[in-house]
Ligand SMILES: Nc1ncnc2c1ncn2[C@@H]1O[C@H](COP(=O)(O)OP(=O)(O)OP(=O)(O)O)[C@@H](O)[C@H]1O
C-alpha cells in the first residue's frame with residue numbers, strides 16, 4: 416500500500432475521537448516526499464488535530480482514540496514504530512507567540528538576519544511586507560524602533576505572525592529540498608504561494624485535497640470555493 420517510494424505519509428481512513436467527539440472523520444491522504452502540503456479550513460475543523468497525528472502527539476492523551484492507519488515510508492507509525500524514532504523523523508514546529516525584548520523592527524528582521532540578510536534596504540522591505548501581511552503595518556510603521564513589549568496582546572500576536580512570515584515562506588521552500596513539510600495556515604496567500612498541495616478541512620472531514628494551483632483556481636467542491644473566496648475576498 417504505502418511502499419511507493421514517492422510517498423512519505425500514507426493516511427488511510429484515519430479517525431480521531433476526543434472522548435465521544437469525533438474530531439477527524441475518515442481521512443485519506445497521500446503526502447508526497449519533498450512537497451509542501453498546506454492544511455486549511457475554519458477554526459476548529461481539525462487541522463492541528465490532524466497534524467499532531469503525524470507524530471502521535473495526541474493519542475497518548477487521556478480519552479483520545481485513534482483508528483485507521485498512518486504509514487511513514489511504508490511503516491505503520493501506530494503499530495510498527497516507537498515514538499522516539501517517530502519523533503526523530505517527524506518534527507513539529509509551533510509558532511512562538513512571545514515577542515523578543517527587542518524593537519518591533521528587530522523582531523521581524525531577526526529571522527532574515529540569521530539567514531544572512533544584512534542589507535538595510537532589503538531588511539526594510541521584508542519588515543514592511545511581513546507587517547503588512549500580518550495586517551499591522553499601519554498601526555506600527557511610526558514606532559518600529561520602539562520595544563515590542565510595549566504592544567497590546569493582540570498586536571504582539573500579529574507581530575509574531577509577521578516575524579514568522581518574514582522567514583517562513585522562503586525557509587520552507589529551502590527546506591523542502593531535504594524535507595517533506597506539512598503546514599497549517601489561515602493565510603490563503605501563503606498557502607497558494609508556497610505549497611504544492613492543499614488540503615481543505617471542514618468539521619473534521621477532508622473536503623478536498625489536491626494540487627494547490629488547481630484547488631485555488633478550480634475548486635471541485637462548492638464548500639472549498641466558498642471558503643477560499645471568502646478568505647481571499
Ligand atoms: N484536547 C482536546 N479535547 C477535546 N476536544 C478537542 C481537543 N483539541 C481539540 N478539540 C476539538 O477538536 C476540534 C478540532 O480542533 P483543532 O484544534 O484540530 O482545530 P483547528 O482546525 O486546528 O482550529 P484552529 O484553526 O482554531 O487552530 C475542535 O472542535 C476542538 O474543539
Ligand SMILES: [Mg+2]
Nearest residue numbers: 462463464599
Ligand atoms: Mg489549530
